[in-house]
Amino acid sequence: MVVATQSLIFTEKIEAIELPIIDLSADRSKVSKLIVKACEKYGFFKVINHGVPHDTISKLEQESLSFFSKPFPQKQRSGPANPFGYGCKTIGFNGDVGEVEYILLHTNPHSIAQCSKTLSCNPIKFSSAVIGYIEAIRRLACEILELMADGLWVSETSVFSRLIRDVDNDSIFRLNHYPPFCTQNRDASPRNITKIGFGEHTDPQILTLLRSNDVCGLQISLEPGVWVPVPPDPTAFWINVGDVLQVMTNERFKSVKHRAITNSLESRMSMAYFAAPPLGAKITALPETVTPERPPLYRAFTWAEYKKTVYALRLGDNRSNLYRLP
């Protein structure tokens, strides 16, 4: 099957700005204030000294590399990603495409063990690398969400983190691989052509924790048509606010628009943990974020209801607006 690829639009502006870097080993009350500031201004920040062991990350990176290095027909046998498994170029179910191949997994250990059977010839090794990483990244996500709650002066510190600690949480995990997009021109010198790897979108969940290898490609957009490159740092995590957190904070926090481009002659790999509540969880603005000057902006909905809307729409569509109060 021939799938059309999207090229970049040349009228777009690229703007280099310094994005917030938060040292999680610093004083807790200072850190929580800095996180709130970053979420209000960008919906995006980097964390360092995060406590996720290097070994946990490199075990998973190794598994990811050996999976994506396999011949295409072999990888195809682990797909399609409907809803979980291997996918290539097709994103979601509504016609989105990109220069990316990926593995999508639910974070429930039973589901990981099942999927690993088709993803690796050593499923125990594969699933323990994924489960180990998810345990560590969930701990980090909870820590960040608790710092956010403190910074917002919410009385219950675990108001966000309990949603993703719940046994029925609907968090998912994604390994992305952006192969180098290199063509030869007429004098046979390599040309660096940039294509869309993963098109513009916001993440629907509460929070995303993303780690990539040392190859650039991720960009965020703070105003229409202007893209800010995110420098790669394999030792850190980039954190982005998702739609649910935007709604729960009554839009004090912004769900950040982002995309990934295939940038170079190098292969890019990323791992993204999407922290989500249980399907039945009711999503509504926290009372602390509602004031007479700032009445509730969204009607209440369940995560199941929102997820259904997400999957009925295209990648770049705005879904939270559909829940906005008049």
Ligand SMILES: C=C1C[C@]23C[C@@]1(O)CC[C@H]2[C@@]12CC[C@H](O)[C@@](C)(C(=O)O1)[C@H]2[C@@H]3C(=O)O
């Ligand atoms: C086109 C789509 C892919 C997506 C589901 C959707 O219908 C719209 C949101 C997409 C997204 C973006 C963030 C995550 O990568 C993702 C797993 C998610 O939860 O929402 C993807 C979905 C996907 O690839 O299935």
Ligand SMILES: O=C(O)CCC(=O)C(=O)O
């Ligand atoms: O690979 C990346 O850097 C971004 C991927 C992404 O945005 C996603 O998987 O939702």
Ligand SMILES: [Fe+2]
């Ligand atoms: Fe994303």
